[in-house]
Amino acid sequence: MGKKIGNGCCILLGILLSIPVLGQKINEDYKLHIKRASSPVIIDGIVDEQAWKDAEVARDFYMILPMDTSFSQVETEVMMTFDEERLYLLVINHHAVPGPYYVESLRRDFSFGKNDNFLLFMDTFDDQTNGFSFGANAAGAQWDGIMYEGGRVDLSWDNKWVSKVKNYEDKWVFEAAIPFKSIRYKKGIREWGINFSRLDLKTTEKSSWAPVPRQFPSASLAYTGVLVWEEAPPEPGMNVSVIPYVMGGRVKDHEGGLPTDYQNRVGVDAKIAVSSSLNLDLTVNPDFSQVEVDRQITNLDRFELFFPERRQFFLENGDLFANFGYETIRPFFSRRIGLNAPIQFGARLSGKINRDWRIGAMNMQTGQVEETLTPAQNFTVMSAQRRVGQRSNIAAIFVNKTSMGELPGNNGVDAATNGAYNRNLGLEYNLASSNNLWTGKALFLKSFSPNQSGESMVHAANLKYASGNLTWEWKHEYVSPQYTAEVGYVPRNGYYRVNPNAAYLFFPKSKKILNHGPTVNTSLFYNTGWEQTDNITELGYTMRFRSQSTLTARYTYNRILLQQAFDPTNFSGDTLAAFTDHTWNSVGVQYVSKPQSLFTYSISSQYGGYFAQGERFNLTGEIGYRFQPYVGLSLTGNYNQLDLPEPWGDTRFWLVGPRVDVTFTNTLFFTAFAQYNEQIDNINLNTRFQWRFKPASDLYLVFTDNYLPAPFYVKNRTLALKFTYWWTW
Incomplete structure (x- = not known):
């Protein structure tokens, strides 16, 4: 049966390659002359x-x-x-x-x-x-x-x-x-x-x-x-930037009863222009304490959630590494590096060699963590991209994670000789027609790990067409049961997926309505024996007003055949048995107000069935008011009501997040926001003061607290003061 998807991928690849990618630049007659x-x-x-x-x-x-x-x-x-x-x-x-x-x-x-x-x-x-x-x-x-x-x-x-x-x-x-x-x-x-x-x-x-x-x-x-x-842009000459930082702070773990940990760190980043289009980034003992904490969400999903990268070092030319694959098939995800272990040093070479070739090579070294028995690890990622035609390209990637030194607490056993590594090789073709009406991708991945048995590969493809009124897309995926991407984001294994979707827009001659139209999206999952495990089909209708406000209504059909035990509350610890079948329907509506008002709001609601013949009601909203242009106030809320049979019963989850943004000037900022997450029984408070005293040079003061809601007991508290300065030669 797997050959069906494989053959389908080959057919779709042939279609991708047959779509014209050459052509005259569309707006080349629009010229602006620039002179010294x-x-x-x-x-x-x-x-x-x-x-x-x-x-x-x-x-x-x-x-x-x-x-x-x-x-x-x-x-x-x-x-x-x-x-x-x-x-x-x-x-x-x-x-x-x-x-x-x-x-x-x-x-x-x-x-x-x-x-x-x-x-x-x-x-x-x-x-x-x-x-x-x-x-x-x-x-x-x-x-x-x-x-x-x-x-x-x-x-x-x-x-x-x-x-x-x-x-x-x-x-x-x-x-x-x-x-x-x-x-x-x-x-x-x-x-x-x-x-x-x-x-x-x-x-x-x-x-x-x-x-x-x-x-x-x-x-x-x-x-x-x-x-x-008028003349070629001047060569920038020697282009070296050194960005040192000094950070002082304290961490107090009240919940663990640990003594206060005073942190004093010094590190440096450097940017060296190898050429006008190729850059070498270096970092030693980096610190990311100023990066804003992740926005929490109520998690009722069966699979790991995705949170985007926010750390500056990983961002320039980051698409060479991070955009390989699809949203849920990523062979490389930089957040796997350094979040649970300190980064000691790293280097990255990335950019253009010439008009047709882009390259990227990155190596990062992390230290061991005794508390979690994590050995020192080395991460290597290499990528190359070759332009094909006017806007398409072929890309390749190699990802390697290797444990080094001794395994903590393992009596001197060497991590490397113990076979702790994971590697991925990938190849993809990215289609973009000259007028952007046709886009698509065909992808192949293979993983390698010690003692690996069975098939460990991925192949997937999609083709999308977007005209003024009609948009449609065909997408399919196959992820084998043994495929592993330890430095990637692949939350689900052992499935085939078929995902067609389409949308149509009407543009009426109306003073009130800009456009409106239906959408349909079907996501069908099958196990490796070609038994259907998921059918998520959504029908929607969206109306966009000339004021830029939008109104959307949707109907969703869900059919889930669980492949493993699952707690439908992600909270109680009681689970539904694997291979039980669940079917339900739901309806929803969403409205987003026009952005011109000082008072803005959005609201969405969903009501319908849920696992175990239960019911789920969800209400999500955000309100905001701005004292233009200096102060912005907002409040987000998410309420979930789950009505399930015993042993779960009725479950209620609130997630509330007030936020204050004060921009004294365009170089002086203050942000404070709180998050109350009833599902994980936590209150998080994060405040950040930033003074950009020179371009790209900053002083940060960051205060983070986590509380147990009742009796408002402090779990942990962090205070950090960080100074960065950007020198360029």
Whole structure:
């Protein structure tokens, strides 16, 4: 039976390869010429330099939303220039209608859809796949991210640059200087892909300089215009950044009755430009105490939950490693490194060799942990990506985890000779047609471990088509029972999966409704004997209003044949027996309010059956109020009511999370949030003060508490003060 999926994968791979991937760049007629600055540029938001008077202007933006068939009604003007060290950007964002701007706060890397903003997208290799994004909201909060997969932006990436926003009665002006040393680009190249995006919430209009169809994000690199350089961008020369840190703190474990642990740590990161497009990152004794704690969720799932990476070291060019595979088939997941053991040192080489090749190589060493009997471990990941056609690529990956030294508490037994290793080899083809209508992937993985028996492989593929109205996708997966990715995220083994889905949008001539339409998504799982174990089919209907609020209704059919014992509350310890069959239906509705209001809210509810012929009611909501642009208040809540037969009975779970964000300026921030999770009987309090005293240089004060709700007993408490400084040569 496994041959069926294998044959299907081969057929789908053939279809992927047969789809045209070559073609003329769609918006190559949209050109902005950039020349050397004719005068010094001061970043103050005032248009008074001769350099701006001499610069070419990009104007006449095209509307993306609500419709993509006309010019924008909101006027935007963009100018760019450069000198030996920096790329300069000036944007005049004219108001179309009177009234105040809309922003959440001065918080860096703001939510795109909730702020009046301007964004720059740069394809510095002109490969329509990778690049950089910079921007600001109307209050001056910065946005920066690294771009991958032709239009996705990772906002966790952070670098050195300066900007200023100045507001006038009829416009707001954004001016920025981006050091050439802060970005990567191909040496000698004189044409970059480039586009500009503007969101104006007063008119609910999104627009771009080079036109982008409304079904795609304005970040889509397939639709960039061309930035034509008067002369090749200057070589950044020696480009070495050293980022040392000093951290002091204390940890007190009240629950374990341990004495206070005073922590004083010193470490350093370094970034060395091997070339203008290839970077070497080094770290010694890194510390990530300033990284915000994970948002908790009520866990009623049968499998391990996924939490994204937040640590800066793993982020630049992280797609070379982390994006291999699918959401639930990841051969490499960087959070496996260093969360339960200290990282001693690490190195990563990543970036472009030329227009067609990208490479990545990473090695990390962790120390042993006596308390958990964890030996020292070494992690190696190597990846290579070769462009095929205009926007597609073939990629390969190798992942290795090896235990080293003696096993703690094991009488001197050597971990390496004891056979403690896990390795993965993978190959995938990523399709992206020149117009982005067709995308897809075909994937093969193989794992190797000591004493491994049986088949240990993965093959999967998908093909997606997205036009203005119709979107459909076919996806299938096979994960063998013995496949193991200890440094990856593969929560489920031993299954076949077939997952078709489709959606259709109607665009009525209405002053109230932007679009509406149905969706259908079916996920069918089978065990290795081709017996169906899961059928999750969802029918939905979504209505999006011109105000940007949305309303969605859905119906879901669930049929689950448990493959192992499972506690449906993930709390009681009582389990349903393996191989019991459970079927139920549920209905749900969700509404998200318009982002322009100072008071915003969202609410969703689900009601229906559950395991063991029980019932489940879920209510989730979030309310927020902002004192624009300095203070944002929010409260999230999640309530689950499970009505089950004995021995579970009726179970109630609350998860509540109030949050306060104070942005005194765009360099001084304070955040405090609490999480009360009734399922794990814990209250978590996290507060963080951040002062960005120079670009990419920070002072953090972080305080974290965990409490037992009753009688409000402190479990553990952490206080950390961290200072980082970014030197560049």
